[in-house]
Amino acid sequence: MMEIIHTSIVELIKISPILIIAILISQIISYYIPKNKIKKVSKQNEKNFAKAAGIGLITPGPLLAYLPILKTLKTKGAPLSMIAAFITAQTLIGPARVILELKYFGPLFFIYRVILAFFIALAVATGFKLMEKYV
Amino acid sequence: MPTKAIQTITRNTLKELAIMLPVFFIAIIIGITIEMYLPKHLLETLTQKHIFIAIPLATLLGILLPIPRYATYPIAFALLVAGVGYGIIFALICGEVIGESIVRDIMEIKYLGGKFFALRFVLSFIFITLGGFTIEILL
Numbered sequence: 001m002m003e004i005i006h007t008s009i010v011e012l013i014k015i016s017p018i019l020i021i022a023i024l025i026s027q028i029i030s031y032y033i034p035k036n037k038i039k040k041v042s043k044q045n046e047k048n049f050a051k052a053a054g055i056g057l058i059t060p061g062p063l064l065a066y067l068p069i070l071k072t073l074k075t076k077g078a079p080l081s082m083i084a085a086f087i088t089a090q091t092l093i094g095p096a097r098v099i100l101e102l103k104y105f106g107p108l109f110f111i112y113r114v115i116l117a118f119f120i121a122l123a124v125a126t127g128f129k130l131m132e133k134y135v
Numbered sequence: 136m137p138t139k140a141i142q143t144i145t146r147n148t149l150k151e152l153a154i155m156l157p158v159f160f161i162a163i164i165i166g167i168t169i170e171m172y173l174p175k176h177l178l179e180t181l182t183q184k185h186i187f188i189a190i191p192l193a194t195l196l197g198i199l200l201p202i203p204r205y206a207t208y209p210i211a212f213a214l215l216v217a218g219v220g221y222g223i224i225f226a227l228i229c230g231e232v233i234g235e236s237i238v239r240d241i242m243e244i245k246y247l248g249g250k251f252f253a254l255r256f257v258l259s260f261i262f263i264t265l266g267g268f269t270i271e272i273l274l
Contacts, residue, residue: 004164004167004168004171005164007167008160008163008164008167009160009165011163011166011209012156012159012160012163015163015209016156017160019152019155019156019159019205020148020152022205023148023151023152024144024148026151027144027146027147027148027151029174030147031143031144031147038254047269049227062204062236062239063239063243064236064238064242067239067242067246067247068246070246070247071247073248074246074247075247077142079143080247080251083247083251084251084254084255084258087243087255088232088255089258091231091233092229092231092232096204096205097205100208101204101208104208104209104211104212105211105212105215105221105224108274109221109224109225109274110239111268112225112270112273112274113228113229113270116225116266116268116269116270117229119207119262119266120229120259120262120263120266123262124255124258124259124260125261127254127261127262128254128255128258130167134250134254135248135250135251
């Protein structure tokens with residue numbers, strides 16, 4: 001047990017700088033990208049899932065912070081498919097994940113994951129588009 | 136960078152770190168326990184033999200386990216070292232798309248509705264599982 005705790009502390013010390021940088025980068029982006037950017041995108045083209053998914057991929061921070069805006073968009077008539085595309089992409093990838101994921105799994109895994117995450121978000125949005133009248 | 140921006144960013148970073156560090160430490164302990172006690176070839180054999188069950192199961196575990204953001208990484212890395220394939224790792228990490236935190240899920244249901252959440256759950260499960268199989272082929 002002591003060996004596990006000791007190894008875990010050593011590992012935490014090793015990974016801490018990466019974690020700090022990852023969180024710092026996500027906070028900097030979060031500070032400079034206004035949350036109403038999502039609002040703008042949804043107004044530009046309601047059918048543009050790709051744009052919603054793309055914005056979701058680069059949007060930092062917890063989803064909780066964006067839920068009130070998404071609710072407002074829903075109330076104002078934004079399609080659920082677009083909201084789903086944003087939420088799916090936002091939760092799958094985020095700026096802070098880049099550094100951690102590169103450290104743990106390498107660049108190739110991360111690149112594949114970003115590409116697949118984008119397509120997963122599009123697929124979920126398409127599913128929503130087909131099922132929208134039942135939701 | 137203006138002083139106000141530096142102050143806000145530093146404060147928010149410290150706040151998030153205060154939440155993340157203990158969680159990350161627990162995740163590292165779990166990861167190291169897996170590395171130390173799980174027989175290396177057991178998981179490799181099990182997951183490769185039953186890959187068609189293992190990937191959907193990993194997606195479901197990723198979705199259902201309320202592991203906070205980023206804390207999945209040390210655990211997933213330990214599983215990778217133990218011989219689990221990249222498809223399962225992908226499914227486990229992506230499962231965080233739902234169920235990362237119970238509070239978030241409740242808020243999502245409150246703001247966007249139960250049907251929205253249920254449909255997102257089902258669609259995410261299907262497409263993340265397919266993504267897991269794709270990664271398994273690619274890597």
